[in-house]
Amino acid sequence: MTAPAAEPKLASRAPDVAFIFKKALISALVALVLFSLMIGIRTEAGPAGQLIYLTRFGELAAVVAAVFGGSIVVELLRQWWGPVGTIRIVPPSVQRTLAVARRAIAPVLLIFTFLVPVIFYDQRYILDLGILVLTYVMLGWGLNVVVGLAGLLDLGYVAFYAVGAYSYALLATNFGLSFWVCLPMAGILAAFWGVLLGFPVLRLRGDYLAIVTLAFGEIIRLVIINWQSLTGGPNGVSSIPRPSFFGIPLTPGDDGLAAKLGIEFSPTHRIVFLFYIILALALLTNWVTIRLRRLPIGRAWEALREDEVACRALGINTTTTKLTAFATGAMFGGFAGAFFATRQGFISPESFTFQESALVLAIVVLGGMGSQLGVALAALTMIGGFELFRGLDQYRMLVFGLAMVLLMIWRPRGLIGHRAPTVFLQHSQAISSDLVKEGHG
Amino acid sequence: MNGKSILTVDHLSMRFGGIVAVSDLSFDAERGKITALIGPNGAGKTTVFNCITGFYKPTLGAMRMTHLDGRAIQLERLNDFRISKLAKVARTFQNIRLFPGMTALENLMVAQHNALMLASGLTFLGLIGAPSWRTAEKRAIDLARLWLDRIGLIDRADDAAGNLPYGDQRRLEIARAMCTEPALLCLDEPAAGLNARESAALSELLLSIRTDHGTSILLIEHDMSVVMEISDHVVVMDYGVKIAEGTPQDIRDDPKVIAAYLGADEEEAIAVMESGT
Numbered sequence: 001m002t003a004p005a006a007e008p009k010l011a012s013r014a015p016d017v018a019f020i021f022k023k024a025l026i027s028a029l030v031a032l033v034l035f036s037l038m039i040g041i042r043t044e045a046g047p048a049g050q051l052i053y054l055t056r057f058g059e060l061a062a063v064v065a066a067v068f069g070g071s072i073v074v075e076l077l078r079q080w081w082g083p084v085g086t087i088r089i090v091p092p093s094v095q096r097t098l099a100v101a102r103r104a105i106a107p108v109l110l111i112f113t114f115l116v117p118v119i120f121y122d123q124r125y126i127l128d129l130g131i132l133v134l135t136y137v138m139l140g141w142g143l144n145v146v147v148g149l150a151g152l153l154d155l156g157y158v159a160f161y162a163v164g165a166y167s168y169a170l171l172a173t174n175f176g177l178s179f180w181v182c183l184p185m186a187g188i189l190a191a192f193w194g195v196l197l198g199f200p201v202l203r204l205r206g207d208y209l210a211i212v213t214l215a216f217g218e219i220i221r222l223v224i225i226n227w228q229s230l231t232g233g234p235n236g237v238s239s240i241p242r243p244s245f246f247g248i249p250l251t252p253g254d255d256g257l258a259a260k261l262g263i264e265f266s267p268t269h270r271i272v273f274l275f276y277i278i279l280a281l282a283l284l285t286n287w288v289t290i291r292l293r294r295l296p297i298g299r300a301w302e303a304l305r306e307d308e309v310a311c312r313a314l315g316i317n318t319t320t321t322k323l324t325a326f327a328t329g330a331m332f333g334g335f336a337g338a339f340f341a342t343r344q345g346f347i348s349p350e351s352f353t354f355q356e357s358a359l360v361l362a363i364v365v366l367g368g369m370g371s372q373l374g375v376a377l378a379a380l381t382m383i384g385g386f387e388l389f390r391g392l393d394q395y396r397m398l399v400f401g402l403a404m405v406l407l408m409i410w411r412p413r414g415l416i417g418h419r420a421p422t423v424f425l426q427h428s429q430a431i432s433s434d435l436v437k438e439g440h441g
Numbered sequence: 442m443n444g445k446s447i448l449t450v451d452h453l454s455m456r457f458g459g460i461v462a463v464s465d466l467s468f469d470a471e472r473g474k475i476t477a478l479i480g481p482n483g484a485g486k487t488t489v490f491n492c493i494t495g496f497y498k499p500t501l502g503a504m505r506m507t508h509l510d511g512r513a514i515q516l517e518r519l520n521d522f523r524i525s526k527l528a529k530v531a532r533t534f535q536n537i538r539l540f541p542g543m544t545a546l547e548n549l550m551v552a553q554h555n556a557l558m559l560a561s562g563l564t565f566l567g568l569i570g571a572p573s574w575r576t577a578e579k580r581a582i583d584l585a586r587l588w589l590d591r592i593g594l595i596d597r598a599d600d601a602a603g604n605l606p607y608g609d610q611r612r613l614e615i616a617r618a619m620c621t622e623p624a625l626l627c628l629d630e631p632a633a634g635l636n637a638r639e640s641a642a643l644s645e646l647l648l649s650i651r652t653d654h655g656t657s658i659l660l661i662e663h664d665m666s667v668v669m670e671i672s673d674h675v676v677v678m679d680y681g682v683k684i685a686e687g688t689p690q691d692i693r694d695d696p697k698v699i700a701a702y703l704g705a706d707e708e709e710a711i712a713v714m715e716s717g718t
Contacts, residue, residue, distance in 0.1 A: 436542030
């Protein structure tokens, strides 16, 4: 493995100047043609109502120059920091530092997450954002089982999120069951719906599977809107009970947790409590997924993603394998949904639109399919980053889109683009994303 | 139809629309022997394989798998993954179908799915890390290690299967099929694309599978040196029908077979043979 890799390293050490220059020139030319009418010439209504035009060649030149420069920068960056597995021009010392940083990133992130409520105790905004990010981390990890491991493209993941949320909301408001009783029930119900979705789509692959799951997400939302007698329709379900600490409510009253502990009540207690609940749920999802990957079922999921025909030849029941993937992913979505309901105290169909599915899928794809750390980083970037750009007002979407484009240039297979083996004899070595299939069904 | 045969193919026919790929084919594969299925391109060999391994449902005919304990299984009644799981028939593919993004070791672990699934208590025992699961997993790794050792890939156990050279991938696919612990191993052109040295190693591997493991082998092969060297019994097909059957020696001298391979009439073939000898 090392011998053949050494040779191209030397060959590609000097970036091909002529190639980069040519590419930048072509980009600039395209920009010139595109923008000459869009920016170069501006039409306006003249004083007598006739059409006059102004030329803005200065701006045009600036844009074309920006494209030219940008193209060179992008190409240089791409050569330096190519996808995992390709040869880089980054010096070995920097690479080593990066490797150490990469290994440290997961534990550091975990410790930091544990300390967030301590550090930002009096910053409600940060705590709320943390809870939001963790919810999406959990959803991403849940969907990762279906999309990343089993390679089944699911565009309707929000349906299970909704099933979980409504399960808790309805069970709690109608029967007065507590959060901790409803949480597993919400997961089981969501898993049940996952199997129900799984059955009709077993034979579908790729685009067809994506479309049917998309429709399933919409069906659930429309049923929730229209089944007024049960779900309250567009009005949603309100006054959903908050979770209690082993039966002790977090209220200002005499029987509240604060009074029992003899400390002064603060509404932040509940936020911190919720933060740790979602952190525990997310870590549970992560732990179970990591365990499952090393069990036969997890290996069968990944094998299914790699080659379904070969799986059948090895006696693997692809039907149950697919259904368990759907059910497991849906169950975690259901847990997250129940948490969402108890945190908000109010849910309505508007929270479960296709946009949520797309966002969670984007997190999984951006993170690198199948990578747990990648998904967590992607959720942090997508949700946290989006908040970070709030100061940029109308340019927020633009900056965000640009960041996504740049990321896809460097990391076409996501932030963490390689796959870690589930079992090894001598040493575990990451598998390049070029070899790992994305799945097609 | 005697007790010695492990697989009995009985009047098998397979039709795709108007095309008859296999027509009224009958043959036996003996237990503990290597049976070769040969014939020119398009003779219907792979179709027969796909019928036996459950990828196609035959139009007519029966295939019976007889196990050592006397259990007889009608293969045409099983489908899909059950052929491998219940009837213990394993197969490889003409164009290699490994899991390229998984390591060689993982490929062999996936092959032991059904045994490990039971050992992991349908995942639940495995999830809590029960000791019985741990020992089962260790045993599975040992079996995989044994096979990696036998095909000479123990040093590359942790490399992605897709990164292995072609010849190694071929052997790994055979090892993966053997990890399902089959009674009958079906190999679709195992020597295709191998050089002379690799084919010789492959012949050795197949002979040792037959002798040491008692696994019966059914193979499709174009490489006549491999077929003649290792087969105990050869079945020749052309245009979907069986044209000859017998020991490698019989087949070598059969004018019908030579005619089929040369694309000539039988008389011409006899003339060629007589002028040669």
